[in-house]
Amino acid sequence: MDAPLFDRDLPRTPANHAPLSPLPFLQRSAEVYPQRLAIVHGDLRRAWAEVYARCRQLASALQRRGIGKGETVAVMLPNTPPMVEAHFGVPMAGAVLNALNTRLDPESIAFMLDHGEARAVIVDPEFAPVLKKALALRKSSAPLLLVDVEDPVYTGPVERIGELTYEVLLAEGDPQFAWSLPEDEWDAIALNYTSGTTGNPKGVVYHHRGAATNAVSNILEWDMPKHAVYLWTLPMFHCNGWCFPWTVAARAGVNVCLCKVDAGAMVDAIREHGVTHYCGAPIVHSMLVNAPDELKKGLPRGVKAMVAGAAPPASMIEGMERLGFDLTHVYGLTEVYGPATVCPKHPEWDGLDIGERARLNARQGVRYHLQQGAVVMDPRTMQPVPWDGETMGEIMFRGNITMKGYLKNPKATQEAFAGGWFHTGDLAVQYPDGYIKIKDRSKDIIISGGENISSIEVEDVLYRHPDVLAAAVVAKPDPKWGETPCAFVELKAGAKLAPEDIVAHCKKHLAGFKVPRAVVFGELPKTSTGKIQKFELRRLLESTSALDV
Template sequence: MTAHMYDEGLPKTAANFAALTPLTFIERAASVYPKRLAVVHGDVRRTWAETYARTRRLASALAARGIGVGDTVAAMLPNTPEMVEAHFGVPMTGAVLNTLNTRLDAATLAFMLTHGEAKAVLVDREFAGVVKKALADVPQSLIVIDVDDPQYTGEGDLIGEIGYEALLASGDPDYAWSPPSDEWNAICLNYTSGTTGNPKGVVYHHRGAYTNAVSNILEWDMPKHAVYLWTLPMFHCNGWCFPWTVAARAGVNVCLRKVDAKAIFDLIRSEGVTHYCGAPIVQNLLVNAPDEMKQGIAHKVHAMVAGAAPPAAMIEGMERLGFELTHVYGLTEVYGPATVCAQQAEWSALDISDRARLNARQGVRYHLQDAVGVCDPLTMQPVPNDGETIGEIMFRGNIAMKGYLKNAKATEEAFRGGWFHTGDLAVCYPDGYVRIKDRSKDIIISGGENISSTEVEDVLYRHPAVLAAAVVAKPDARWGETPCAFVEIKAGAEVSAADLIAHCKAHLAGFKVPRAIEFCELPKTSTGKIQKYELRKRAGSVAAIDV
C-alpha cells in the first residue's frame, strides 16, 4: 500500500490508541462514583469503590497462584456478587472466564473443564456435588475455590482448597492490572448447548465484549445509575454482556439467585429496579403472577426479551404492568443480543395485534454491529426485502466471536463467505427489519409445503388459556411431516385439544393446523428457551387428531 500524507509522521502510539476492553468500565465507575451503590444481595450492599477493590484482590490472588494470560478460570455460580466480580477480576489477570451453566450434568461439565483446560474453578455450595463428580473425570488438577453465599440455605458441602473470601483476603486491593495488549485477546469462553454432539466453545474477545456492552446502553437509552435486576443468568452469554454494561453506567447490580415472581416484584419495589432481561418464560411468569404481587410499582420498568418473539398476549400483559418491552435477538456466537426491534413512534397509535406483529420482528442491527443480513446461504446474495423470500440470517462485525475453541473446521464453516451463519431462516421487510421464520431444522415440510413452526406457535399464543407453546414436525405416512403442538396452559385455565384446533383453523391454512396436540410442562433450558430437540423425540408417539 502506498503511503500518503495522512500516514507520514502520524504513528499509532500509547497516547492516541488503546485496546478496547470492558475492564475500563469498572475502573471509571470506581473513580468517578466511588460511593455509589454497585451491588445489592440480601444484606450485602457494596459501593463501586468496594467492588473494584474486591475485583483487584481477586485478580491479585489468582495471579499469585499462577493464573495468567491465556489461562482459563471457570465459574459455577448463580447470580451473586462473586459472579459480578469474576467478570472483571479474572480477565484482569489476562485469563479467560468460562461461566458454566448451573443446570448441567457432571459429564458435560467434565467435558467443558477438560476441553477448556481450566486451571481454577469457583464453585457455589449449591453446585458442589455435581462439580465434585465432574472433577473426578477431569485429567488436570484445578484450584477449587468455594463460594459460600449466606443467601443459600440448602444443602451442599465445601469442596475447595480455599474459600472465596479467604482468597480475596490474600489479594492486593491496589493490584496493578493491565489492559490486554491486543483487544483481540480472549476475555470469555462460553459453551453452546450441545444438542448434537459435544458443546462447542465460543471464544469472546475484549473488543466484542466492549462493543456489545456499549450497544446495550444505546439500544435501551440506559441512564446513569440504572438499577439492573439479574433475572438473566450471568452464565448465559455472560449475561448478554450486562455485567460490563452496568459498570459502564455506574449502575446497581441487584443480584438474584433464582427466578421467582414474588422475589422479583419485591426487589423491583424495594430497590427501585429500572431494567431487567429475560426469556419469554420469565416475562410470562410476571404477567401471570397473582395481582397482589404486582401492586405498588409506580416507576417505569424496562424489560428486554429474547429467545422467542413476544406474542400479543405478553405485550398486552406487560403494558398493563406498566413495563416497557424491548425485543432483541442474538446467539451465543454474537455475545447474546445483536439485533433490536427498534420501535417507531407511529407504532404506538396501532392496536395491540398490529403492534405485536411489528414487535415480533427481530429488527435491525445493534449500534456497534457492522451488519445483519438475510442471504441465500448458497449464493450469499441478499434476498429481496419483500417480507416473503426466506434466507438465512447472518451477522458481520465487531459483535461476533473469535471462533470455536480447538475447532478450526467449525469456525471456518460458521464464517463462510465473510458472514457468521446463524442457521436461522428469516425474511427481510421493506423497512429493513428482519423476522425469523424458523430454525432451518424446525421448518416442517408437509406434502411438499413449508410450514413455519413459529407461525403456528404465534397463533397458539393468541389463545387466552395458553401459557407456552412449541410446534415440531411429527412423522406422517401420507404427508411426510405434519405439525405437532406441545402446549402448557395457564394455571386455572381449561382448554381442550379440540378447542385449540378450532382456534388454529380460524387463523391458519388447513395444512398448517396441528394434527397432534399434547398438554404438558414444556422442557426448557436454564435460560427459559424451550428445548425443541426434546419435543422432537416425543412427537412420534403423540396421537394424531382428525382435523
Template sequence: MNHHIFDQDLPRTEANFAPLSPLSFIERAALVYPDRLAIVHGALRQTWAQTYARCRQLASALSLRGLGVGDTVAVMLPNTPPMIEAHFGVPMCGAVLNALNTRLDAEALAFMLDHGEAQAVLVDREFSAVMAKALALRKSTRSLLVIDVDDVVHTGPGECIGELDYEALLASGDPAFNWALPTDEWNAISLNYTSGTTGNPKGVVYHHRGAAMNAVSAILEWDMPKHAVYLWTLPMFHCNGWCFPWAVAARGGVNVCLRKVDPKAVFDAFREHHVTHYCGAPIVHASLVNAPEALRQGIPRGIQAMVAGAAPPAAMIEGMEQLGINLTHVYGLTEVYGPASVCVKHEDWDALDIGERARLNARQGVNYHLQRSVAVMDASTMQPVPMDGETMGEIMFRGNITMKGYLKNPTATQEAFAGGWFHTGDLAVQYPDGYVKIKDRSKDIIISGGENISSIEVEDVLYRHPAVLAAAVVAKPDDKWGETPCAFIELKADAQVTAEDIVAHCRKHLAGFKVPKAVVFGELPKTSTGKIQKFELRKVAGSARAIDA
C-alpha cells in the same frame, strides 16, 4: 509500498491508541462514583470502590497462583456478587472467564472443564454435589484449583469441596493490584459453551473488543441512564449476562442480585430497590404477566425490559403494557455475545392496535449500533434476499460483536464464517424497512406434503389462545404427508381446554395443512436460559396420538 500523507510521521502509540476493553469501565466507575452503590445482595450493600478493590484482589490472588494470559478460570455460580467480581477480576489478570451453566449435568460440566482446560474453578456451595461429580469425571490430569464460594443468602445444603474459600482467596490478593488492559483487544476475555442440541457443546470465544462493543450498544439501545438499577433475572452464565455486568459498570449502576427467579422475588425487588431495568427469556416475562394480581401491586411504572429467545406474542406485549413495563425485543445467539440486533420501536407505532403493534414488535429488527450489520442472505449465493417480507434466507451477522470462533474447532469456525458472514442457522425474511423477521430455525421447518410450514407461525396462533402459557410445534412423522405439525402445550394454571378446542382455534387462523394434527399437554422441557427444547419434543412427537379430523 507508498504511504499516503496521512500515514507519514503519524505513529500509533500508547498516547493515541488503547485496546478497547470493558475492564476500563469499572476503573472509571470506581474513580468517578467510589461511594455509589454497586451491588445489592440480601443485606449486603457494596460500593463501586469496594467492588473494584475486590476485583483487583481476585486478579492479584489468581496471578500469585500463576494464572495469566491464555489460562481459563471456570465459575459455577448463580447471580451473586462473586459472579460480578469474576467478570472483572478474572480478565484483569489476563485469564479467560468460563461461566458454566448451573443447570447442566456432571457429564457436560466435566467435558467443559476438560475442553476449556480450566486451571481454577469457583463453586457456589449449592452446586458442590454436581461439581464434585463433574471433577471426578474429568479425563484431564491437569491440576485444578477448586475454590468454595459461600453465600449468606443460600441456606440450603452444600459441602465444601475446595482447597480454600473465596474470601480467603481474596484476602491473599492486593486491592491495589496493578492490572493492565490486554496487549491486544482481540485477546480472549471469556469462553461460553452453546447449549448443544446435538453432540458436544461448542466453546464460543469472546474478545475484549466485542465485549466492550456489545456493552456500549446495550446502553445505547436502551438509553440506559447513569445509576440504572439493574435486576439480575437473566443468568450471568448466559453470554456473560448479555454483557450487562460490564454495561452496568459503565453507567455506575446498581447490580441487584437474585439467586433464583420467581415472580414474588422479582416483584419484591422491583418495589424495594426501585428497579429500572431487567432482561429475560420469554418464560420470565410470561411468569410476571400471569402472576396473581396481589403480587403485582405498587411496582414502579416505566421499568425497561429486554426479551429474547422467541418473539413476544401479542398477549405478552399487552400484559407488559398493563404492568407499565416497556418491552424491547432483541435477538442474537451465543456467537454474537447475546443480543446483537434489536426491534427499534417508532413513535407512530403507538397509534396502532395491539395486534399490529405485536406484529411489528415481533420482528428481530436491525443491527445493534456497534454491530456492522445483520442481513438475510441466500446461503448458496451469499447475496442478500430481496427486502420484500416474503423471500426466505438465512440471518447473518458481521462486525465486531461476533465471536473469535469456536475453541479447538477450526472446521466449525470456518463453516460459521463462510463467505465473510456469521451464519446463524435461522431462516428469515427482510422487510422493505430493513427489519428482519425470523420464520424458523432451518431445522424447525416442517415439510408437509411438499409444503413448508413455519413452526413459529403455528406457535404464534397457539399463543393467541387464552389458556396457553407456552407452546412449541415440531414435526411429527406421517406416512401420508411425510410430516405434520405436532403441538406441545403448557396450559395456564386452572385452564380447562381439550385438544379439539385447540385444533378448532387453529382452524380459524391457519390454512388447513398448517393446523396441528396432534396436541400434547404438559410442562415443556426448557434449557437453562428458558428456551423450549424442541429436540426433546421431537423424540416423543412420533408417538403422539393424532386427532381424527
C-alpha cells in the same frame, strides 16, 4: 504507492491508541463514583470502590497462584457478587472466564472443564454436589484449584469441596494490583459453551473488543442512564449475561442480585430497590404478567424490560403494557455475545391495535449500533434477499459483536464464517423497512406434502389463545404427507382445553395444511434461560405417539 501526506510518519503509540476492553468501565466508575452503590445481595451492600478493590484482589490472587494470560478460570455460580467480580477479576489477571451453566449435568460440566482446560473453578455451595460428580468424570489429570464460595443468602446444605474459600483467596491478593489492558483487543476474555442438542457443545470464544462494543451497544439500544438499577433475572452464565455485567459497570449502575427467579422475588426487588431495567426470556416476563393482581399491586410504572429467546406474543405485550413496563425485543445467539439486533419501536405504532403492534414488535429488527451488519442472505449465492417480507434466507452477522470462533474446532469455525459472514442457521425474511423477521430455524421447518410450514408461525397463533402459557411446534412423521405439525401446549393455571379446542382456534388463523394434526398438553421442557427444548419434544415423539385429532 506512498501513503497520503497527512498520514505519513504518524505513529500509533500508547498516547493515541489503546485496546478496547470493558475492564476500564469498572475502573472509571470506581474513580468517579467510589461511594455509589454497586451491588445488592440480601443484606449485603457494596460500593463501586470496594468492588474494584475486590476485583483487583481476585486478579492478583489468581496470578500469584500461577494463573495468567490465556488460561481458563471456570465459575459455577448463580447471580451473586462473586459472579459480578469474576467478570472483571479473571480478565484483569489476563485469564479467560468460563461461566458454566448451573443447570447442566455432571457429564457436560466435566467435558467443559476438560475441553476448556480450566485451571481453577470457583463454585457456589448450591452447585458443589454437581461439580463434585463432574470432577470424578474428568478425563484430564491436570490439577484444578477449587474455591468454595460462602454465600450468606444460601440456606441449603453445604458441602465443601475446595481447598480454600473465595474470601481466603481474595485475601491473598493485592487490592492495589496493577492490572493492565490486554496486549491486543483480540485477546480472549470469555469462553461460553453452546447448549448443543447432539454431540458435545461448542466452545464460543469472546474477545475484549466484542465484549466492550456489545456492552456499549446495550446502553445505546436502551438509552440506559447513569446509575440504572439492574435486576439480575437473566443468568450471568448465559452469554455473560448478554454483556450486562460490563454494561452496568459502564453506567455506574446497581447490580441487584437475584439467585432464584420467581414472580414474588421479582416484584419485591423491583419495589424495594427501585429497579429500572431487567432482561429475560419470555417465560420470565410471563411470570410477572400472569402473577396474581394482588401480588402486582403498587409496582412502579416505566420499568424497562428486554426480551429475547422467542418473539413476544401479543398476550405478553398487552400484559406488559397493563403493568406499565416498556418491553424491548432483541435477538442474538451465543456466537454474537447475546443480543445483536433490536426491534426499535416507532411512535406511529402506538395507534395500532394490539395484534398489529405485536406483529411489528415480534420482528427481530435491525443491527445493534456497533455491529457492522445483520442481513438476510441466500446462503447459496451469499447475496441479500429482496426486502419484500416474503423471500426467505438465512440471518447472517458480521462485525465487532461476533465471536473469535469455536475453541479447538477449526472446521466448525470455518463453516460458521463461510463467505465472510457468520451463519446463524435461522431462516428469515426482511421487510421493506429493513426489519428482519425469523420464520424458523433451518432444522425446524416442517415440510408437509412439499409445502414449507414455519413452526414459529403456528406457535404465534397458539400464543394468541388466552389460555395458552407456552407452546412449541415440531414435525411429526406422517405416512401420507411426510411431516405434519404437532403442537405441544402448556396451559395457564386452572385452564382446561381439549385438543379439538386448539385445532379450532388454529383453523381461524391458518391455512388448513398448517393446522396441527396432533396436540399434546403438558409442561414444556426448557433450558435454564427459559428456551423451549424442541429436541426433547422430538425425542418424545419418537418414543410415543401423540394423539391425532
